[in-house]
Amino acid sequence: MLVAIGGAAFIHRSAQPSFCTSCHLMQPYYDSWASSSHNEVSCIECHYAPGIKAEAMGKLQAANQVVKYFTGTYGMKPWAEIEDAACLRSGCHIEDELVGELDFLGVLFNHNEHLGELRRGKQLRCTSCHSQIVQGDHLAVTKGTCFLCHFKERPEGEPLAGCTGCHRDPPRLVSDVGLVVDHPQYIQDLVSCESCHEQVISGLGEAEEPRCFNCHNELERIEQWTNSTRMHEIHISERNVECQQCHKPIDHRIQTLHVESELDCGSCHEGAHEVQQRMYAGVGGHGVEERPDPMFAAQVACKGCHELSRSIDAHATVTEAGEASCMSCHGVRYANILPAWQEGMARRVTTVGRLLRDVRSASGAAPVRSRVQVDSLVRLAADNIEFVERGKGAHNVQYADDLLRASVTILQEAIRIGRLPVTNANPDLGPRVTDSSCVACHLGVERSTTVYGGEEFSHGAHVLAGAMACSECHTSFDDHGGTKLAGISSCVDCHHSPIGPKNCAQCHQGPSGVPVETISHPTGDFSHNAHRTGDIQCSDCHIPPSMSTEALDCMSCHEQHHTPEVACLACHRDGALADHDAANHNVACIECHDPPADGINRWTRQVCASCHQTSLIDHYEPEACENCHQVPTMGEATRSLPPIPRDPDPPPP
Incomplete structure (x- = not known):
């Protein structure tokens, strides 16, 4: 009898709100309840769903919590799930009260639209919005839940239901300085809200894996966090977990502009640097494979090179890239690299641009049936050339070189299809950048002239005409900048070796190295071609080491x-x-x-x-x-x- 009476007394006592404060962790929650509009409602009326079964289960859970409290095994973070049925129990909120619109902070809200059907594929519960997230306000509406649903992963300026979906009838206002803001007229005139209200959203609302560990420690559960559909079914539809327990907040409010405020230039100046970004990333060209710049692959951001400040219009500054930017990371040996890239790309753009103009001028001669195809090819080539010119080929010299060479190939195809009268369809772009790690940095060196051993040395004669690789004279990258030659005497190995039919062509222009033009002498004009046709070899007249013909007499052959x-x-x-x-x-x-x-x-x-x-x-x-x-x-x-x-x-x- 005493046990029965004592048990009944304990059950009654444990159902009182004041009993909850027996656990010191509950005091803040008790205080917020006592100051809320629900302070006349007993805790168990909300925390236990209606029905004997739900109440019995609640008592067992409460007894379990008491045991954990006295044994010291309780958690430091109280947890409770409120069923929708508890909110809609008899004598509380009836379903009829959920019909129709109500005003919430100037926003017209309809419960049926949010609870009656899936919202963005998710079943919302009462506690999805009415929760304890707002500290000190028991069951206050959490605006962050609204912002998560309406703004997460939405295009800028296009929230769920649009601006007027919530701000249906914005009023006519007069600002503090007397400016009339006629919202109804602006809506009628289809004025974009973003014209005045920009940067009203902050935060992305992302859900990160570390937040899972606040509640779980089982790896098999943690591994499912990327399954968005399943996660929302369990945590929202089944377990009534507040959105902010997993998601970072999104804030939505009108920002007051100040003198020091940074305005969003991109709202008007869209894509100002998009071409340069695509060039740096190596994407967006015609007829080429994607090829990101090595610096892009190394995760170097724009400001990694653009660090040199320059004033513009006497009131603002921009950051530029220069030789100093290269040398600040790579050292003095990277001097002149950037200017070489810029000059080399400008020269190649000019060369290919000349071919483009020739093809455009001749495109009118194409047959009618092929003219559309020719024009299409010309546009593709022009796009590539403009891409390199506007995107600044120095941002990605390898990709820029690919684009220009692809343009040449495309234009050659247009010449073939249209049978266009273009004579020089094979412009000289120099060595392919991707074929030589040396040219990738030292762009344009193939046309430079220097001094070696006291003698003038032309890279063009050796690299362009002679098709020699850099490694034939220069050391490897480990010993960067050196030469493998013992001195000027090493040149004799090539220049004074026995002359063969193909040796001359390595350096001298013309068929098989034979000059086309006629050479004038006091005794007459000399034609190389006429003599080569007569089966006379270069070595018959040009004898090493001098290779000069000054001592020759025509009469020695022409008896x-x-x-x-x-x-x-x-x-x-x-x-x-x-x-x-x-x-x-x-x-x-x-x-x-x-x-x-x-x-x-x-x-x-x-x-x-x-x-x-x-x-x-x-x-x-x-x-x-x-x-x-x-x-x-x-x-x-x-x-x-x-x-x-x-x-x-x-x-x-």
């Missing part, structure tokens, strides 16, 4: 100088004509140059008679003309000169 079947001008071209007066250009060479002579080296009566035949008949023969007449120096172009006055008594014939 049969004057033969009837060979015209003089076949060899003696413009250079020979320039040595003669224009009046004699139509005179046959043999009139003055008798075979087998190879030239005229002195004046004779025979030479003069080739022109002055009539006047020389019986004219003091056989006296030499120069005995009486003034004659020019041999080899000079002349005109007729007056004779020197003769003696009155010339010598007898």
